[in-house]
Amino acid sequence: MKHLLFKTALLSGAAVLAAAPRSQAQNSDRKWGVSGYATTLQYRGDLGSSFWNAHNLTYGGGLTLSRYVTKGIDINLSANQSTLRYPGESGTFTNTGVSATSGRRFYANISTFGLGFKFKLNNGWALKEDAVIQPYILLQPGYAYIYTTRYANNSNANSNASNYGSFDGQAALGLTFRITPGFSMFAQAGQHFLDRDDDRLDGVSNSGTIFWDKYDRYMQFSAGLTANFGKAKDTDGDGVPDRKDKCPDTPAGVKVDEVGCPLDTDGDGVADYLDKCPDVKGLAALQGCPDSDGDGVADADDKCPNTPAGVKVDASGCPLDADGDGVADYLDKCPNTPAGVKVDANGCPLDRDGDGVPDYEDRCPDRAGPASNKGCPEIKAETKKILQEATKYINFDFNKATLKPTSYSKLEQMVQIMNEYPDYSLSIAGHTDSKGADDYNLRLSYERAASARAYMLSKGIPADRIEARGYGETKPIADNAKAAGQALNRRVDFDPYLTGETNAAEVKYGAAPTISEVKAEGKKLPGKKTTGTGAPRSRKAPVKKAPAKRK
Structure with missing residues (x-):
């Protein structure tokens, strides 16, 4: 049953x-x-x-x-x-x-x-x-x-x-x-x-x-x-019960292994869900990506993946170039080169003429010269003497700006000097004595300087290398009360200076516009044109008084 x-x-x-x-x-x-x-x-x-x-x-x-x-x-x-x-x-x-x-x-x-x-x-x-x-x-x-x-x-x-x-x-x-x-x-x-x-x-x-x-x-x-x-307790919902889960706080949706820890396919210690390079062993500091040259920049982002060990790099993984001259600091023998300066393979500023003055500071980068003269050749002492004494040999017709033929040989000599020193410019400054009206004297000084300049320009010297200024009677070098002093004050100075530097006449005598500047501003030279044989009356003389003596 x-x-x-x-x-x-x-x-x-x-x-x-x-x-x-x-x-x-x-x-x-x-x-x-x-x-x-x-x-x-x-x-x-x-x-x-x-x-x-x-x-x-x-x-x-x-x-x-x-x-x-x-x-x-x-x-x-x-x-x-x-x-x-x-x-x-x-x-x-x-x-x-x-x-x-x-x-x-x-x-x-x-x-x-x-x-x-x-x-x-x-x-x-x-x-x-x-x-x-x-x-x-x-x-x-x-x-x-x-x-x-x-x-x-x-x-x-x-x-x-x-x-x-x-x-x-x-x-x-x-x-x-x-x-x-x-x-x-x-x-x-x-x-x-x-x-x-x-x-x-x-x-x-x-x-x-x-x-x-x-x-x-x-x-x-x-x-x-x-x-x-039965249903196991699985706090993080990864399919591995808490009892076996060695990583009980795994984020939702992350794939895990048999002990409940996030998968790490490449075994580099960085879980796949955090690993930007899950199939290649890498570094935790680089989110699981490799860094072949050890510069702290992941290979995938490294524009210079073969940087030598110990070299500091920028965000792109390339060696630092603090001065931006294209030569990495670790190779740069001149690491503080100013921006924009051309450099050689060692990161040092170019010095084409080898005078020890880098091109970016050298006013004459293709001709050797001392640093004291900004890398330009210095004018020889005998040449300077010729320029200093030239004023003695430059003469004009009485009360005019017309050069006398006796002046030509000295001007030719100065043309030769300008050709010999192409890095220099020439300042020509005209002066008069104190006789006569101020405006007349000022105009006469301008026109005589301009005459000397025009002669040299006619011999092929570029216009931007010669400046002419007039100071009239304002810059005497001797006593105008005496005839000898007046003779010395009637002069035309020739002063060389490195092109780009301050005009030599302006350094000696102060500011005075050049003839080019006066014309550029649309102005006329002061006084009357100095082409006649008579001279303007003195400011203190009576209206019908005879003209002043020869200038």
């Missing part, structure tokens, strides 16, 4: 087992497990014993729902349906040391329900929790519902069938074999002890006083599969 209650439990458990997800083995993450298994029972009691006897075995099966409590303990809720007979179908009666009434036999259907406590040895002390082989001890009190049919060969035996319930206690040893993260197999062997005051299993009461003789008991051998399910 089959028990309806057990059938219902068996079918329900099978459905749960079929639906159980293929997840991690039962542990603190997946705390629920469902097991299905096959069993066979072996009797020992008042009639005798078939322990460890595989002759004519009967079979059954069961389901277990288990719950993880700690690393060392699970609790189980089990239901098992099996048959038990003694002796076997062949009629052979075996007795292994326990007295029995000859010829007695029985057949029983046994349904057991138990609440078990599994003590696991893979608790981290002897074995790891996820070890392949996991031994355990099971202690399971419960209830047995028994339908038994007994066949009697003597008058003392019950020959009818009976149904009854009894206390059932099981002690077992087992091994779990971890197959996959979601499934395992187990094999278990244990003994069931029935209530000693209820001796109806084999239909024979025994008055023995020894513990083993007072109880009808049987061995149960079981083997089956377990599937585990």
